[in-house]
Amino acid sequence: MNVLAVTANADAPFLTQQVDALEQRGVSVTTMSVAGEVSADTARSPLDYVRTVPRVLREAGPEYDLVHAHYGLTAPAALAQLRLPVVLSLWGSDVHGPTAPVSKLCAPLCAEVVVMSAEMGAALGRDCTVIPDGVDLERFRPEPRSRARETVGWADDEYHVLFPYPPARTVKNYPRAKRVVDAVSSRVDRPVRLQTISGVDHDAVATYFNAADALLLTSDSEGSPNSVKEAMACNVPVVSLAVGDVPERLAGVDPSVVARSDRELVDGLVGILERGERSNGREAAHEVSIDRTAERMLAVYERATGKRVPTRVPRVPAKR
Missing domain, CATH: 3.40.50.2000 (Glycogen Phosphorylase B;)
Structure with missing residues (x-):
């Protein structure tokens, strides 16, 4: 054909x-x-x-x-x-x-x-x-968090929340992500960094996912966000608004949170950071x-x- x-x-x-x-x-x-x-x-x-x-x-x-x-x-x-x-x-x-x-x-x-x-x-x-x-399950796969952080230069004694888009992309709503992370910072026991990435070679993106404690998605609208599926493939917890197919993708993925308000985003992210665990997302990622x-x-x-x-x-x- x-x-x-x-x-x-x-x-x-x-x-x-x-x-x-x-x-x-x-x-x-x-x-x-x-x-x-x-x-x-x-x-x-x-x-x-x-x-x-x-x-x-x-x-x-x-x-x-x-x-x-x-x-x-x-x-x-x-x-x-x-x-x-x-x-x-x-x-x-x-x-x-x-x-x-x-x-x-x-x-x-x-x-x-x-x-x-x-x-x-x-x-x-x-x-x-x-x-x-x-999602490319060969490229996006779990690796040790400490090793990934050493590679990307992130401190190992801080929380790192990944926002994998340029802040200027209006539909992704970076101001909301920053507002959420600022609120979370006052409730946990160590500094929280909101990490944005753009212009990174796609072969290196998986390392940033593995270096993160969680992915935060605050988009105004989505179809089927690749970042969520890529985080799942790396067993990285996701905190996201209920946009696009995110509720379906994250069904049964733990720990992860689908939220409908800033308060739910903040509470969900605090809970995930305090648990400090990887998710079981890779199992669900095989479907996509x-x-x-x-x-x-x-x-x-x-x-x-x-x-x-x-x-x-x-x-x-x-x-x-």
């Missing part, structure tokens, strides 16, 4: 991991990035998405079986070609944010629509296939491993095209 993937973020680790897993299963993926440049301070303009339309029209020839549009604003360009079925994957902000009308307009025209949580499907107002982004989510995406492709892909045995990573 040959797939043309149109995306606004070709370098996103969850996307490149998904593509690799699908290619191991017999899918050939050609990735086309939306026109224009993007950085931490600059977003793509509507014109960049418009400029992508003729590029898709030129590229989407008979050698492809389908077009996979990643993110709602790429759907118009994918649908502009009339030859191939379109699979649309929505990421969260394109359902809950200002671009939601584009997603809702395009979704009925697509052969298949994939969302990361049932909540997103309900907001979209139509039947969808729920497939959270997969890259292998499992890739198999489910392959089934979506097969439904959209009516074409079966011969079964292949995925490559087994070398033991480390």
Whole structure:
């Protein structure tokens, strides 16, 4: 099967991991990035998405079986070609944010629509296939906390709460995270540091997770936050608002807390820091491993095209 993937973020680790897993299963993926440049301070303009339309029209020839549009604003360009079925994957902000009308307009025209949580499907107002982004269980795995802290340079006699996003990302609500950690600091027996990370190579991110006492998620909205699944894979406790599929992911994970107010966030984080234990999250993370989510995406492709892909045995990573 040959797939043309149109995306606004070709370098996103969850996307490149998904593509690799699908290619191991017999899918050939050609990735086309939306026109224009993007950085931490600059977003793509509507014109960049418009400029992508003729590029898709030129590229989407008979050698492809389908077009996979990643993110709602790429759907118009994918649908502009009339030859191939379109699979649309929505990421969260394109359902809950200002671009939601584009997603809702395009979704009925697509052969298949994939969302990361049932909540997103309900907001979209139509039947969808729920497939959270997969987590790489080889990359994100438990390691000793003290060793991880030595590697990243964090003091071993302090509590470290991880907020793995740039503070400037408004939807992640850094001010709320800081407010919670400030309140927690007055109730525990040692200093509490709110640690933010950005611009870190993805291969090194797992070390920061393992160095932390807990992950704190205070986002205004989410689909299926990768940070929660990555923390689970490292057995790091999570304290999170009830956004996206977090309540489902953390069901049965202990210690971890799903909160609905600042008070519950503070009380939950205090309890986890005082317990000082790792969670059992890795067991639950197997449900959203890259292998499992890739198999489910392959089934979506097969439904959209009516074409079966011969079964292949995925490559087994070398033991480390």
